[in-house]
Amino acid sequence: METGEEFGPWLSRQLRLAGRTQAELAEELQLTRAAVSAWITGRSTPRPTVMADIAKALGTDLGTVHTRTTDTQAGLPVTWYHRPGYPDGGRDLGNAAAFAFDADAQVLARETCQNSLDERLTENGRPVRVRYTLHELTGEKLEAFREAILWNDLFPHYSAVSESAGGQKVGRVVDAGVRDMYEKGRLVLLRVDDYNASGLTGDDYADGKFAAVVRRQLESLKSGHSAGGSYGLGKATLWATSALGLVLINSTLSVPHEGRTERRVIGRLELPWREVDGETYAGPAWFGRPDPDSPGVMVARSWWADEKTVENLYLTRENDEPGTSFLIVGAHDVGGLAENSSDADDGSADDERDDEDTRDIIRMHKRLVEALGRDFWAAMTGGGSRLPLLEVYVRAFRNGKEVVEEQQIDPSVEQPSRTRALKAHYEGTTVDRLTEAGQVAARSIPLKLPFSGGTRGTLGTHQAVLLVTESEKDADGAKNSLHSLRGNRMTVKRATVQRLPIGTNPFQAVLLVGEAAGETAPFAKEAEEFLRAAEPPEHDRWGQTEELTLRWSPSAYRRINALTTEANNAVRELVARPKRSSREGGEALRKALTVKKKTKAKVPTGPVVPALDALDATVGDGGEWQITAEVTIPRGDEIAPMVPVAQLDVRSGGRPKLGWAELVGVEGCEVEDGILRFTPGARRAKFRGTTDVTSHPVRTTLTRLVLELRAGKGE
Structure with missing residues (x-):
């Protein structure tokens, strides 16, 4: 049985809800006012025989007084509170946060699933479970639901918005949503439930998760460095996806509030400014129990609903596990409608067989599955000692009857290639080179993290x-794409790898950065913080943002560009087909061909001398030269070792020589004590280097670089 609230605070609230005083209760119970005051302050509790009299006085049953897990039904009823218009005449014609996203089921899936991942309870090690339920209502079911949400009280507000819809985008959407419901006689609900999540904890008004989601805009209380959200905008997709601007909420709390955890219910309505019966209203409205502590008992707060109420509101949760259910009333999918319109001329047999009334929710079901599998395949994948962070289910009903069987998203079905790659990494079965089908190659990619506050230099190098x-x-x-992700394992960036060698076999690549590369990876937390600041509200790329500029520097994004360049270069090297030797080919093919042998070229005597063929050089954030050089090697039995020498170009006199901070062989060569030693038989080689800034006599931006290859010791 759920632990109830302390008797004193509970009784005090019941008296306020009923509009009664302590003195009035004492008189009805034929007790002194001091006795009731002692109960309220917690100095004493009533005897069991008095409990029955208190229940009768409050108009409730004895069990409610004993358990105190819900409010009595006496007193102030659940109602709608509409925020009054601003005294200065200001008007809000919609919630600006909602305009950051499209009314698209796939956008909703990405934002809500990310929020659930961020709120996962980590202590038990279990994944957060998220379920998307589409439910179409018609006929008596629709009428019963409208009665439960007090539709007759809302209708005058919708009518006022519709009358002035011509000049307001939000008004036009709402007007279309109301007309669709009446003309088609149906309403689509989309519920998002999560389990093993924190729930909307905290007070109705003070700082906390509840107030951040229900009362405020642009507030994010996600403090974890690996969290996906940071702008407080993602929750706006819930209201943006509702053609009626209406979302109902039922939360089971991980931390008790007012002594209880289950069925904390409230609704929020987002409408533009309107005038109803001569009164002006600012925009939002809340569905809840009038707060006796607010002036005039007008403001609606959350209430602890009974099981029948949440059932009537289609908010019943499957168990008492912490988490939250969001019910989007009048769900619409603009992106899905656009896709359907583009395919309308196809006249597919599947569409013809679909029942007309269920076609929309079947399409929405399909698009949800696609989006969840595309964006969260990594979070749903486990292997080795790593467990999945997420489980996702999608289902659809019509008037309580299942029309699309519940489907658990299987990442190995939606993303078999990428899932195989991630499992191989978790299980330690990766290889250095792809030589057989089914293998997964791994490579470390450096991310040089800057100091915060604009300080020049590198804090450290994180290995993605x-x-x-x-x-x-x-x-x-x-195909041939690179998925990049960090700690919460949601795909942040998707890009096609360009400039691939001719004849490259199709591949998939994954880049794990921050804690996705391993919580023990060097500078993993710092990489999470840096990349989180580099994500826009859509969390679909890494690049220049205002937060990145303010906290690091205007050029900090170049570190991310360097990471991307390094990753793409590594992909090209890993997928390049090895050149076929002259001995390769079938025996039958060799016999069928007549090949005229050419005179064998004379092999030079003595060591051959490699020569620079191509050079790419840029100036790093710390003022260092960063170079990538390619070398051609003549045919010969012996290749002379060479020393790369970096110099500054000057108008007269000797060129100042620069030191190397880093010099590494990439292909066809190795570096030993600053000397390039080439692989026997190689015809080309590549090396990479970074100059030592302390050896620069002048600022790098005022100079030009000269690179030479010298034989011997480089004198």
Whole structure:
């Protein structure tokens, strides 16, 4: 049985809800006012025989007084509170936060699932479970639901918005939503439930998760460095996806509030400024119990609902596990309608067989599955000692009857190639090179993290993990693409790798950065913080943002560009086909061909001298030269070792020589004590280097670089 609230605070609230005083209760119970005051302050509790008299006085049953897990039904009823218009005449014609996203089921899936991931309870090690339920109501079911949400009280406000809808985008959407409901006689609900999550904890008004979601805009209380959200905008997708601007909420709390945890219910309505019966209203409205502590008992607060109420509101949760249910009333999918319109001329047999009334929710079901599998496949994947962070389910009903069987998103079905790559990394079965089908190659990619506050230099180098494997039939149809993600394992960036070698086999690549590369990876937390600041509200890329500029520097984004360049270069090297030797080919093919042998070229005597063929150089954030050089090597039995020498170009006199902070061989060569030693038989080689800033006599931006390859010791 759920632990109830302390008797004193509970009784005090029941008296306020009923509009009664302590003196009035004492008189009805034929007790002194001091006795009731002692109960309220917690100095004593009533005897069991008095409990029955208190229940009778409050108009409730004895069990409610004993358990105190809900309010009595006497007193102030659940109602709608509409925020009054501003005294200065100001008007809000919609919630600006909602305009950051489209009314798209796939956008909703991305934002809500990300929020659930961020609120996962980590102590038990279990994944957060998220369920999306589409439910179409018609006929008596629709009428019963409208009665439960007090539709007759809301209708005058919708009518006022519709009358002035011509010049307001929000007004036009709402007007279309109301007309659709009446003309088609149906209403689509979309409920998002999460389990093993924190729930909307905290007070109705003070700082806390509840107030951040229900009362405020642009507030994010996600303090974890690996959290996906940071702008407080994601929750706006819930209201943006409702054609009626209406969302109902039922939360089971991980931390008790007012002594209880289950069925904390409230609704929020987002409408533009309107005038109803001569009164002006600012915009939002709340569905709840009038707060006896507010002036005139007008403001609606959350209430602890009974099981029948949440059932009537389609907010029943499957168990008492912490988490929150959001019910989007009048769900619409603009993106899905656009896709359907573009395919309308196809006249597919599947569409013809679909029942007309359920076609929309079937399409929405399909789009939810696609989006969740595309964006969260990594969070749903486990292997080795790593457990999945997320489980996701999607289902659809019509008037209580299941029309699409519940489907658990399986990442190995939606994204088989990328899932195989991630599992191989978790299980430690990756290889250095792809030589056989089904293998996964891994490579470390450096991310040089800057100091915060604009300080020049590098805080440290975080090693991201690049995974590459052959491509199978992934649901999104994309090939040769690189998915980048960090700690919460939601795909942040998707991009196609360009400039691939001719004849490259189709592949998929994954870049794990921050805690996704491993919580023990060097500077993992710092990488999470840096990349989180580099994400826009859509969380679909890493680049220049205002927060990145303010907390680091205007050029900090170049570190991310360097990471991307390094990752793409590594992908090209891993997927490049090895050159076929002259001995390769079938015996029958060799016999069928007549090949005229050319005179063998004379091999030079003595060591051959490699020569620079190409050079790419940029100036790093710390003022260092960063170079990538390619070398051609003549044919010969012996290749002379060479020393790369970096110099500054000057008008007269000797060129100042620069030191190397880093010099590494990339392909066809190795570096030993600053000397390039080439692989026997190699015809080309590549090396990479970074100059030592302390050896620069002048600022790098005022100079030009000269790079030479010298034989011997480089004198």
